[in-house]
Amino acid sequence: MNPDASQGAAAEEDLVQLVAPDGRRTDGEQAAAYRDRAAHLGTDELRAMYRDMVLTRRFDDESTALQRQGELGLYPQGRGQEAAQVGSGHALHPQDFVFPSYREHGVLQVRGVDPVDRLRIYRGTEHGGWDPADHNVHLNTLVLGSQTLHATGYALGVQRDGLVGTGDPQRDTAVVTYFGDGASSQGDVNEALVFAAVNNAPVVFFCQNNQWAISEPTSRQTRVPLYKRGEGFGIPGVRVDGNDVLASYAVMAEALERARTGGGPTFVEAYTYRMGAHTTSDDPTRYRERAEEEEWALRDPIDRLAALLRAEDRWDDAWAADVEAQADSLAERLRADLRALEDPASTSMFEHVYATPHSQVEAERAWFEAYEHDTAQDERDSSREAAR
Amino acid sequence: MSTQTMTFAKALTAGLRASLEADDHVMIMGEDVGRLGGVFRITDGLQKDFGEHRVVDTPLAESGIVGTAIGLAMRGYRPICEIQFDGFVFPAYDQITTQLAKLHYRSRGAIRLPVVVRIPYGGGIGAIEHHSESPEALFAHTPGLRVVSPATPQDAYDMIRAAVVSPDPVLFFEPKGRYWSKGEVDLDSPVATATSDGGTPDPLGQARIARAGTDVTLVAYGPTVATALSAADALAAEGTSAEVVDLRSLSPMDVPAVVDSVRRTGRCVVVHEAPTFFGAGAELAARVTEECFYSLEAPVLRVGGFHTPYPVAKIEHDYLPSTDRVLDAVDRALAH
Numbered sequence: 254m255n256p257d258a259s260q261g262a263a264a265e266e267d268l269v270q271l272v273a274p275d276g277r278r279t280d281g282e283q284a285a286a287y288r289d290r291a292a293h294l295g296t297d298e299l300r301a302m303y304r305d306m307v308l309t310r311r312f313d314d315e316s317t318a319l320q321r322q323g324e325l326g327l328y329p330q331g332r333g334q335e336a337a338q339v340g341s342g343h344a345l346h347p348q349d350f351v352f353p354s355y356r357e358h359g360v361l362q363v364r365g366v367d368p369v370d371r372l373r374i375y376r377g378t379e380h381g382g383w384d385p386a387d388h389n390v391h392l393n394t395l396v397l398g399s400q401t402l403h404a405t406g407y408a409l410g411v412q413r414d415g416l417v418g419t420g421d422p423q424r425d426t427a428v429v430t431y432f433g434d435g436a437s438s439q440g441d442v443n444e445a446l447v448f449a450a451v452n453n454a455p456v457v458f459f460c461q462n463n464q465w466a467i468s469e470p471t472s473r474q475t476r477v478p479l480y481k482r483g484e485g486f487g488i489p490g491v492r493v494d495g496n497d498v499l500a501s502y503a504v505m506a507e508a509l510e511r512a513r514t515g516g517g518p519t520f521v522e523a524y525t526y527r528m529g530a531h532t533t534s535d536d537p538t539r540y541r542e543r544a545e546e547e548e549w550a551l552r553d554p555i556d557r558l559a560a561l562l563r564a565e566d567r568w569d570d571a572w573a574a575d576v577e578a579q580a581d582s583l584a585e586r587l588r589a590d591l592r593a594l595e596d597p598a599s600t601s602m603f604e605h606v607y608a609t610p611h612s613q614v615e616a617e618r619a620w621f622e623a624y625e626h627d628t629a630q631d632e633r634d635s636s637r638e639a640a641r
Numbered sequence: 642m643s644t645q646t647m648t649f650a651k652a653l654t655a656g657l658r659a660s661l662e663a664d665d666h667v668m669i670m671g672e673d674v675g676r677l678g679g680v681f682r683i684t685d686g687l688q689k690d691f692g693e694h695r696v697v698d699t700p701l702a703e704s705g706i707v708g709t710a711i712g713l714a715m716r717g718y719r720p721i722c723e724i725q726f727d728g729f730v731f732p733a734y735d736q737i738t739t740q741l742a743k744l745h746y747r748s749r750g751a752i753r754l755p756v757v758v759r760i761p762y763g764g765g766i767g768a769i770e771h772h773s774e775s776p777e778a779l780f781a782h783t784p785g786l787r788v789v790s791p792a793t794p795q796d797a798y799d800m801i802r803a804a805v806v807s808p809d810p811v812l813f814f815e816p817k818g819r820y821w822s823k824g825e826v827d828l829d830s831p832v833a834t835a836t837s838d839g840g841t842p843d844p845l846g847q848a849r850i851a852r853a854g855t856d857v858t859l860v861a862y863g864p865t866v867a868t869a870l871s872a873a874d875a876l877a878a879e880g881t882s883a884e885v886v887d888l889r890s891l892s893p894m895d896v897p898a899v900v901d902s903v904r905r906t907g908r909c910v911v912v913h914e915a916p917t918f919f920g921a922g923a924e925l926a927a928r929v930t931e932e933c934f935y936s937l938e939a940p941v942l943r944v945g946g947f948h949t950p951y952p953v954a955k956i957e958h959d960y961l962p963s964t965d966r967v968l969d970a971v972d973r974a975l976a977h
Contacts, residue, residue, distance in 0.1 A: 380747040406712020444705035608808035609835035
């Protein structure tokens with residue numbers, strides 16, 4: 254089966270692309286409206302995106318290395334998806350709220366979630382890692398698609414709060430949920446589309462089609478291009494080149510503005526590629542061809558933005574060296590601070606199960622504490638040790 | 642004091658109304674809860690009085706109802722979700738167990754989800770399949786959820802209000818077979834709330850002695866409290882004094898209340914409609930055995946549903962724990 258059979262043909266013609274893989278700006282009619290959305294982005298903004306993409310990739314590389322060294326139990330690689338995530342992330346306003354899946358390292362980078370906090374879940378010291386209210390970013394959701402309903406509900410709350418269509422860009426609020434081509438098959442995603450559509454909720458469904466759901470190609474999830482998935486629900490869809498940071502920004506900016514101004518939900522399909530493995534436990538050589546990976550490597554999102562910056566004389570070697578230095582220090586800090594994370598106390602497992610005291614949890618905690626205490630004092634331990 | 646005689650159903654409606662009046666972030670959402678007032682009319686008149694904004698007819702998708710309720714709660718709302726029937730909670734099972742139950746824990750307390758999921762449950766109404774089940778143990782087995790079931794109109798009124806103000810998610814199991822039973826309800830009773838330091842009794846976790854007795858303890862909750870009371874009446878006529886403990890809550894379970902009773906009576910029979918296999922009664926039997934071992938005159942016995950799917954309506958009376966089956970168990974306990 255050709256993995257791209259259901260979408261390959263449509264992929265190119267329907268794709269919103271503002272920057273070609275060689276770094277030149279496109280001039281097609283189709284993307285004209287989106288071109289305007291990105292027109293105000295000057296050197297500073299483009300460099301900021303470049304920086305976030307480089308830092309995201311370094312985070313990815315370093316996290317992968319840390320997993321190989323045994324410092325992380327697992328790590329889901331995001332390599333190749335930096336433009337989709339950083340571009341869409343830059344279109345967000347501070348008051349907007351993000352519901353990620355678990356591969357959105359670039360979005361978390363843009364939102365300012367601390368890199369060490371992002372890895373606590375993979376280090377095994379926390380199930381979460383940060384307070385969602387600090388950056389308006391919900392915790393990772395590992396059950397595929399569940400967060401699309403949370404995002405929709407949150408958006409319904411925003412709507413009830415009267416923060417849609419006020420005309421004040423400082424107040425109007427949008428919600429975005431990130432998910433993938435695999436999750437698009439989940440019932441929850443489809444229910445979220447229903448709830449969002451009938452309520453005209455201010456939510457953007459940002460689907461990163463990275464071509465692979467672990468080992469299953471997108472053709473195992475859909476017979477029509479994913480951006481058309483919203484149509485039957487009454488939700489407009491758009492397919493953007495997810496390796497083009499400008500296009501990802503522009504398409505997201507439009508979708509967010511539609512949400513904030515009362516225009517309702519949008520389904521965005523960011524057409525991209527998972528250059529790495531699903532996670533560090535995965536082995537893509539078992540299910541996909543090297544040639545495909547090499548073909549996508551030619552469309553590397555960071556190379557593309559670098560080429561644009563150079564083509565437009567926005568590149569500066571000293572600045573680029575500084576970005577690399579920032580990446581180096583990020584990696585250094587990750588290595589040091591991650592290893593320095595202290596294991597939580599055993600009794601912390603009993604904390605926050607409930608917001609108010611629950612007699613079962615309290616009784617079990619009391620038993621455990623007494624057991625630990627007794628065991629620690631138990632002289633038999635040492636005599637057993639001696640007997641071995 | 643404003644005490645009225647009303648049905649269990651009307652007491653629930655009154656409790657929901659009081660909750661909507663007390664806090665404008667409280668909202669009701671579910672299938673047919675608006676104009677229709679719910680298939681059991683528990684939300685009757687509430688949309689008319691509080692508006693479509695507060696009492697929301699949702700799409701027919703249970704996972705969507707609970708999943709969006711989680712998002713609304715994260716935004717500061719207090720959703721009360723109605724699941725139309727017990728057997729239809731399963732499409733929402735994923736959201737309830739993997740998300741609703743866990744987010745407070747995962748976020749180390751940063752996210753509070755004061756969501757109530759109301760579930761009419763239990764049998765005896767001659768219904769078709771999926772309309773008579775008792776899945777409460779599945780949720781009591783899930784850390785992070787509170788699981789309660791009122792047995793009387795007063796408790797229906799009090800416990801729904803306590804559930805709504807609880808900062809924890811509450812699975813609120815309503816014994817649908819008792820909806821039309823009547824009782825006295827004090828509409829001025831205060832709303833029970835918890836303090837975070839545990840300085841007050843758990844407002845949702847306290848069992849009550851429904852009938853005092855000395856010879857045997859019958860433990861029940863929800864629909865079987867009436868069954869246990871009826872058995873106690875019959876036993877009284879035979880000269881046996883049965884104490885009836887209404888658990889009210891399965892998570893947490895008020896084990897001390899049961900233990901206190903069994904230490905006095907020496908015998909314990911647990912009654913619920915759900916299958917006994919891996920059911921609430923199994924947990925209770927284990928706990929009572931652990932804590933009352935030297936007071937027990939007989940093994941803890943269970944009366945409940947069988948390990949079969951809920952049977953067809955024409956034979957459901959043979960599945961449900963009846964007064965006779967409870968009396969049979971008490972006889973066996975007394976025979977020791």
